[in-house]
Amino acid sequence: MSTASVASHESAHDDHHDHEHHDNFVTKYIFTTDHKMIGKQFLVTGIFWALIGGFLSILFRLQLGFPDMSLEFLRPLLGGWLDEAGKLDPTFYLALVTMHGTIMVFFVLTAGLSGTFSNFLIPLQIGARDMASGFMNMLSYWFFFASGVVMFISLFIPTGPAGGGWVVYPPLSALEQAIPGSGLGMTLWLVAMTLFIASSLLGGINYITTVINLRTKGMSFSRLPLTIWAFFLTAVIGLLSFPVLVAAALLLIFDRSFGTSFYLSDIYINGEALPNTGGSPVLYQHLFWFLGHPEVYIVLLPALGITSEVIATNSRKPIFGYKAMIISMLGITILSFIVWAHHMFVSGMNPFLGSIFMFLTLIIAVPSAVKVFNYLTTLWRGNLIFTPAMLFSIGLVSFFISGGLTGIFLGNSAIDIQLHDTYFVVAHFHLVMGSASFFGLLAGVYHWFPKMFGRMMDEKLGYIHFWLTFVGVYMVFFPMHYIGIAGFPRRYYSWTNFEFANMYTDLNMFVSAAAIITFAAQFIFLFNFFYSMFRGRKASLNPWRSTTLEWTTPLHPGHGNWPGEIPAVYRWPYDYSKPGAEEDFIPQTVPLSATPESNLPHEQEQVKLEMEIMKEEEEVLVANESKH
């Protein structure tokens, strides 16, 4: 029903104010079709999951950093997962690792990041009243919510949640005999992921349709903010890759429950030879990583888009190489589909395939490098204002460099032989994908908080939050490189069984302590977020003096975003510090004809065309007025 009312907003543009529909609590906060509220729903749910995911990581970091410590004080929470001595059960340790990965990758960095900002920003920045389908958008959130409920329940069942690593490779994930988590826990994992994928697809279809069809007048693709480009390409990647995960999951369900042998072959377990033959566990790995690798970019691209926007705004400079940024994102999008097998160099697949994927993988480093250089050049000779969002964006670039460079080691199959599945990999992806995207999320929250809630977050708390987190993240993940080069394998409950890995108890202790401090620092953010939502300083309409469309809406935009006409767009989104202009920014809604003093030669030519279009529109408007 709300979709209909949005449509009527568009047709009856002049008498808008009169029938501002009055939502009740349920339609406003729960089953809402307003993209802004859905974005906020994704955000708050994402924050909830981030806390859980983070807390799980603290639990296993306690085991790794302080293996002799008694966790007795956690017994009320963990119950039977602690043994008599108060130590974590090794099976539960694996479940923790698995759930931490699943929650962070999917619930926090996919739904919490892309879900929040694609929903919130796409209509606002392209000048649309709402998403193409508000109802589908609502479904998208509620599928995600349902998926979360199922995953949450799986944390509390007696056999424990799925414990085969977030990649849930069969046969481990297919056989209950192999690990208890592969029983009901794994079933719930599969159900949750299926719901999650449905949510992603519903969202993604909406994002793509909206960006293609609902751009306001003058908002050509070459005038889209880089955020929108990033969300658009992210949605395309998701739409093409998530269904493959469904396929992988479906075959796994068949193998688990219906006796097929897609992934199972020649297995003798618990004194019993299983009847399955002819399947291949490597098939699952191919299917999984066909999503799994693009997933990295699903997580990362929105963060890079947000950063581009924040860095340009707070450098008071146009983003350097707007076109190059788009081309590199396009390049990343395409290449992300043809590099998946670099996760499988030592999986036993044909080494010739390994060679091919090594070449393709290292090509994807080029557009990533271009992006970094462009960020640096944007900072160069800027006039930098360090808002918390800006700090987090600079932090993101730093993580992107640090984690990206180690990717060059891992993408090289010869070097990967030693480093595969060691802490080097853990360090690599936590920096480049985990922390970088997480910082993108935080940058986005700090930057668009005034638009979301009409109030400002506290800057000083933001600074403290940033510095604690930035230093903390490096203290957690940088040492892992040393541990990884030394050969410490991932997903180990303890390393004391091995002579080659019995040192670095001190370093692991340091990492765990740093992780606890970093996690604790997030509560500063939480306080700031919820307190500012109600008691923060009232925001001005355009607090960052930004050029993009969302800042032309009222402080508390209603459903439909602009009370009157949707503003038209006359220029690209990065006219910051333009020579000749009085202010150091010119909003996209200012016509070129209004700024003759700052127009570049080629823009001067466009002025004439622009005047003609405006005149025509004027006539149409007048004609409409007279009808009433």
Place this chain on the structure above:
Amino acid sequence: MYGFLIAVGVLLLLSIIWMVYRIQSLVSVVKGSNKKIATGSNKVNAILFVLFLVGTGVLMFWYSIKEFDNYELPVASEHGVVTDGLFWVTMAVTGVVFLITHVLLFIFPYKYQYKEDRKASFYPDNNKLEIIWTLVPGVVLAGLVITGWMAWSDITAPAPENAHVVEIMGSQFQWDVRYPGKDNVLGDYDYRLTSATNAHGVDFTDKNAMDDFPSPVVVIPKGEPVLFKIRARDVLHSVFAPHMRLKMDAVPGMPTRFWFVPTKTTAEMREETGNPEFEYEIACTEICGRGHFSMRKIIQVVEPEEYQKWFAEQRSFIQMNPSLAEGIPAEVKELAEN
């Protein structure tokens, strides 16, 4: 006790945050700094970036140098020397990029921090620059890839004919080792034949299996090619011999392999590391369940003569447990007794 301490800690932390927050927001209202574009904090943040750069830079170099011998595992295989070389070349190349980009990333905030009287320079693009920094990484990466690819091709090439074959089978949660015996050919196996007495599921009707023998440790000769034939009995495992720079997944239903040439005996390595207890180890690097972290196997690298001697002394499965040979055709059995 812990619970109480943690509760107190959390409470303290919260109250501190609250106080800091209230004080500073009142101060900022009094100062009217919320009206300004950039406050004094801008300068503080700019300086902190430089401090961060210097501080972490020093920490990184100090620790990397101090700990070098700890994290750089001694290498004991021929291809390991090659891949380690690639690793350090890549480290040098990426290290330079890492330093340059980070110096710029943290110096720029200091140098170009907000000043009211300055305007940022409008510098939207420069095609020449873009092309340069697309091509340069492209060329450098191509160099790295090609050297990596050559090494990879050599490592994954078929094993030499004379390679000593060792079968390593992963199961929850151990490695089982089988040698092919004098004929250097492993006997067939079928997972359905697996039993308490026949952990490998060896098919003893195959004559190649007659002289196969198990071993509690992996014994291999120094300086001669060794071929690991790797398989798994239940779930995925992965053979990881860190000093050999060797890793290969063990996959149920799909045998894999990895060949290499060990270059140092265990005794030599004991001398080199100064650790009289040193052993080469195999660990599992593919999550396989509860005991994933405890799948240890020892590799003993010995001089070739010693290896021959050890090899000749081993007793085959059948010799150890004649009942395995029940129901085997007589002519095959004869082979076993020889």
